Amino acid sequence: MSPALIAALPFIGALLPGLLIRSGRDVAAVSCATATFIALLGLCLHIPAIMAGEVITARFEWLPSLGLNANFRIDGLGLLFGILILGIGLLIIAYARYYLSRNDPAGVFYAYLMLFQGAMLGIVLSDNILLLLVFWELTSLSSFLLIGYWKHLPEGRQGARMALTVTGMGGLAMIAGMLILGNIAGSYDIGDILQAREAIQASPYYLPALLLILLGAFTKSAQFPFHFWLPHAMAAPTPVSAYLHSATMVKAGLFLMARLWPVLSGTPEWFYIVATTGLVTMVLAAWIAIFRDDLKSLLAFSTVSHLGLITMLLGFGTEAAAVAAVFHIINHATFKAALFMTAGIIDHETGTRSIARLGGLRRLMPVTFAIGTIAALSMAGIPPLNGFLSKELMLEQATHAVWQGNPWLMAAMATLGALFSVCYSLRFVWQVFFGPERDDYPHKPHDPGFGLWSAPALLAVLVVLIGLFPASMAGWLVEVSASAVTGTAQHPHLALWHGLNLPLALSAAALAGGAVLLALNRPMLAARAAIAWPDAKAIFDAITRAATCAAGFFTDRLTNGSMSRALAAFALTVVLCGLWAFSTGGWQGATRPMLPVQPVPLVGWAALMVATCCMVAFHRRRILALVLVGIIGLMVSVSFIYLSAPDLALTQISVEVVTVVLLLLALNFLPKFTVIDSRDRKRGMDAFIATVTGLGFGALAYVIMRSDFAFPSISEYMLANSYKLGGGDNVVNVILVDFRGYDTFGEITVLGIAALTIFALTETLLAGASGRRLRNWVHDSRRAGDRHPLTLVVVTRLILPISLVVGLYIFLRGHNMPGGGFVAGLVVSVALVSQYMASGFAWTQERQKINYHALIGAGVIAAGLTGIGAWFAGLPFLSSAYGYVKLPGIEEFELASAMGFDLGVFLCVVGAVMLALNSLSRIARQAGETVNLDPMDIDPSKEARR
Amino acid sequence: MELLLSSAIGMLTAAGVYLILRLRSFAVVLGMTMLSYAINLFLFSTGRLVVNAPPVLQKGVEVYTDPLPQALVLTAIVISFGMTAVVVMMALGAFLEGGDDRVDMPRADRLPGDGDA
Incomplete structure (x- = not known):
């Protein structure tokens, strides 16, 4: 069995108790024992070869540019520790089954235990010291979880924290030591380092590297004067003590000293x-x-x-x-x-x-x-x-x-x-x-x-x-x-x-x-x-207390809790840095001619400027401010159209709609007016800072727009290869889903996380003190008599299929024309939101079965799978392919693998937008928003029947 | 045209900065929205201004505007929606929990706790 697979088996085993969490202690123990046993068997199959003096290796490139490779090796030392880890692990799994009581969460325990086992096995089978360090830190983390397993015991929590602090600090020192060692040896592979004894011992950096590595080993193996954490870690359940603190983890330091023994x-x-x-x-x-x-x-x-x-x-x-x-x-x-x-x-x-x-x-x-x-x-x-x-x-x-x-x-x-x-x-x-x-x-x-x-x-x-x-x-x-x-x-x-x-x-x-x-x-x-x-322990506690006090002291001096003071300092610093950078740079003066000004853009510009001024003047009247935000957003979208950015215009305008709806929903529960609570002097000062920042930023934009590129832009490459490599005419979309697909993948993930954060915040708000406050909510403005008006309901129903078709169209054409997953997702969200607005949240929610969490997840997975698909063609993550398909009845059309990625973007955007709005609606429900049984308040067809 | 856009960027920035220096959460949210507009326009403008040359390939057309800042800004617009939504939610939560919508942290909340567990 490949060493990599042996090292991976405990991690696979760690998933099983989590997946089978409802099945009880027996199933968890048996599933973990099976994974451990298979790994042990795989390891033992190598015994004859190792006895014959061979070293079993498996090599995968991970980040070759950093020297970090997933290289594994089994030699005699690895075999010894592997047998100890897996053999005693097997016994501990059996023992823990009978040791844990019915009330202890056994699934969690076994998952942590297997995580630890995998990390430990990783250390002893690594053939790369950077990989070893990753596993090393994992053992610190998993042992922290195991020591603190009985969360209700203060000794458990304190012991876990102490162990993590001491071994974690040692681990940090060791990272430095290993980097020095690897640098001297010219390679991070253990096999190469073991050959470099003379070079390492002759190097002036031998002593620092030795000290730093030993710091890691001594803290892990509880050597004096770092021995004190181990007795406090005894607050862990006994199977953990028997496994981590006698047979395996504390021996990691020894293992390391033995591993590097030939060179150090x-x-x-x-x-x-x-x-x-x-x-x-x-x-x-x-x-x-x-x-x-x-x-x-x-x-x-x-x-x-x-x-x-x-x-x-x-x-x-x-x-x-x-x-x-x-x-x-x-x-x-x-x-x-x-x-x-x-x-x-x-x-x-x-x-x-x-x-x-x-x-x-x-x-x-x-x-x-x-x-x-x-x-x-x-x-x-x-x-x-x-x-x-x-x-x-x-x-x-x-x-x-x-x-x-x-x-x-x-x-x-x-x-x-x-x-x-x-x-x-x-x-x-x-x-x-x-x-x-x-x-x-x-x-x-x-x-x-x-x-x-x-x-x-x-x-x-x-x-x-x-x-x-x-x-x-x-x-x-x-x-x-x-x-x-x-x-x-x-x-x-x-x-x-x-x-x-x-x-x-x-x-x-x-x-x-x-x-x-x-x-x-x-x-x-x-x-x-x-x-x-x-x-x-008293000494350790005194040191931690002193460090906490010192940190508190400095924090207290650096910030007084006033956000506006911190932001003002930030804004001024940015302006000063900008000024300094500009004064030391060599701007040669404007080299690009200005575009002529047409009358229509001038009108748009005037509208934007006036709206922005009004915004500052009237921001205390919050609903008016939202109307002004709408105007500004509209003008920004129009300027995108005028300046050859149709994709941006589409995105901006649809984001504008959902943002304003979101802010309106929030405003339902916030005060409708902002009271004046800063003095004239502060406002004057703020206005000064704002003016300076605005002038600086505007001037910077002007200078950039009037100058030519300092370096040749990579955009030329993208324009030239958009069709050839990505199969799309819309270069912006090809950049998003293909050239820079990895960035986009990160972005939709962030968007999904933001939506989930909002959901989690809502869950907290609905419980506890704020939940009670919401239940007794008294609205500060009068309710509309006709909350679900006939006209709105009828019109949104008519619009829904049309806007869904538009969304689909924008999605499909995105690769070659302005559009794509982002815009389509926003358009569909707007269509759905308008249904909620017309007939009320609960009424609409009952009539659809889409789970927004699942939508976000499906989006990220779809995008990820599309990317992984490239691996099967032997290409790097997210390489795309395209071809043309001819179906009877319709014209020949193009199918690109990037479309699967764009579908992920689409799903994620719809899920995130809807989950955010949905969360705010749930707050409204808690505050006594009634649920209507009919789609509209006054229904003439019913009146007529009566 | 460049003058118009840069003055708009400057104006939006000034309004945004003034609003984020206010002491109530909603004004800060509005300020961040203004700043988002300004920064998106700024990023977009680094591709220089070109009229009537969208980066959509067509036969016989040679001149296109720079597509790269556009791709950057497109995702930035969507992300800034996500950010606004989270901040609004936090503002709402602070208001419902604490009873007012001030952004400054009272001194009592800032000092480190007693330390244990």
Whole structure:
């Protein structure tokens, strides 16, 4: 199966729970599990090839000009992480099915989970660092959604926000680092970057790139001092913690360090930054974990500690350490996911995760006890479990590491970390399962059903099997992935027994020390409680609060909430910039002759000027102002006709009609007059600003019109090729639907979004305080006695078929004559609106079945599909084709694929205009507009019958 | 002719700017409509003025006006309708929610909230 398809499968799976949202938890879980399973199967089919040393790739050009390509690769490292992500994902999907309660929205949960899975899989299968960054950000976003899944819990929301802030900031730093890296290597493809080790390490930008990339990796993998977000992310549902915060997402940082290991590692900078950070994190987090009371918090800090361990191993920069790191990634994922699931089971069955309220569960929950104990002992590094093996390898590597000339510091600190690890692991087992049974558990504990414990049990079995038979169970995976990390073939020798050596002695010391520490637990707890430790959350909150205050301070200084002040400043700035630009430019004086002035345009110009002056003078009388808007719009349309722009004239005049109707409908609920509330001085000032702006803009237009083009215009190309390439004589229409079709596609989408925004605003207005206000609305003007007059009704009925035919005609001829989708859509809208005006909204609405939302959607889809159609002919998006068709009975006519696009424009315009007007009518209904049963108020035919 | 059009553009701009500096929402909406006219005419005028030469190809005709600004303005006209509709709706909503149609934001609404969740 193609790597691209494997990466796409979880995203496809993410759609299923949303589509099947009504079918319940089982269907959602099964559909997600199916997608995950197919992806896992596809991945596993590549195992033989990867074992043979091949790298499976799939390449698609996305934005080759930016170096961003959708390239995917599966090598040993990708295989290891892919198996972890999909394999544990499968177990989590099954576990979550039984963990979530009936009241939790399961469809949403599974959709987020699959989204995360896809993003994570994308990271590990990307062969392009820009593509990797896209997936990287997606994991931050989807984990934000998952942590905040229980929206009603404030800890969930705060934890989600903190995680997003910390990992998001790291992600930003990493983008910069990756761009530098790609720049040095000359390519953004990982395959090429891995070849460029010498160039990268010799570059003066090596250190900045390293720091920025490590910032991203450390925040993601919760390394000190960014470790604090992970424990707060534990507010997430336990399946999320088990998946994201033990097995996958927090390992993304490790993955990245492993991926770039061949090019970044081996330098002193790498060793001191990475190994030291890892060591500090390992020891510090393990120490904190000893004292946590919340089970999940204990596990969270232990995860941070183990991530530190792996980071340290990668930081050593030796091949043997890389092998140990890879092996510990596998082992940690198995035992830690099992432990999180165990904690989830305990929480689920007893109602608490507080260690102080637990104890004595070994007889009450024997199955959970067995699973939890095996996993915890593995975490402690006790033979013969898998955690022991990788811990031995770690200790051995630590004994070889020399820190600032000190040969034993690393080993001593690593042993200390292992000692703490033993302590909190044993504490987990001892204080939860052993001790006397209590009678004050929140719920009566008992083992859960098979569904809940099967997934952790499977992992516990793996923990034992890998421990007993490391070479056959995990050796091959460690071998291929370590070979991929180091770039040279590795043949690690994994075995339970390495003989009596230094690591074994250190291990034994850690075990004994840990047990002693556990015995001293109570006095130590008391001692630790007496000291005030810095709380990372408090520091984080203080920083966020300070940033919010600073932002508020600056905003407050920049704007005082007065829109007119801000707009005046804007207008003056524009004028000043314009003046400056003009004074520094080199205008040579008018080069184009003026067109002679004819008497008729002069009259039109005078009408426009007078209407505009009246507009300013009488704008307080709002209805009069609307009449003046109509006059101005009409004059603008006429000037378009005169100046050879028939398409514009048609569009302007039909937009004019719908705009005025819209403003009239709104005015129904707004005051009819504007009161004077600015002082004479302000008005004088505003008039001055307006005059200056007007003069400047007019002068600019004049200068442009009197000068020749500075550069040859691309319009010549369009005029020359309109027919040849687009098959149309109307160049404006061909530009819209063909040459610049992509712009038009964006524009109709914006128009549709605007209409949907209006609809959404209306929904809000109809509910709540404004809805109540509307229900008690008292109209401030008298109602007409004859609201649906006979003449208007009859005339609009007669006009309807005619205007629809005109609309159709304008649509069809658009490619070759003035017209097209925009104009036709507006004409049809006007025809429909006039029906609403004549007989009332509700009456008309009952007699038509068009859904305007669907119309907008259909429009955008029709335009999009027409564009995609070009792909099948092997041409870029929105290339058009045309041909001539001869049908019996009518003349030969032209069919262009652009017509499908224009149809989309048409539908979208009709839908958007009608939805906007429709929304305003709904407000009128709420305000007590009565529904008439007859099309007109006074019907003479009825009078006659009576 | 150029003088007429540029003076009209200047006049419409001045009226539009004056109206958007008013303190009530409806006047601002009217001002934006005026500004739309001015800007559409301005964009159109960058193709220079030509009479009796619409950009519709015909046999034997060699001179056409510049079609590109026309295509730009055509979509701008439709979009400005969408914009006017959204702004009117927002003005209406503010009036129904707040009880008056002032555009300025009272100080109390501007200050950042307490921050949490």
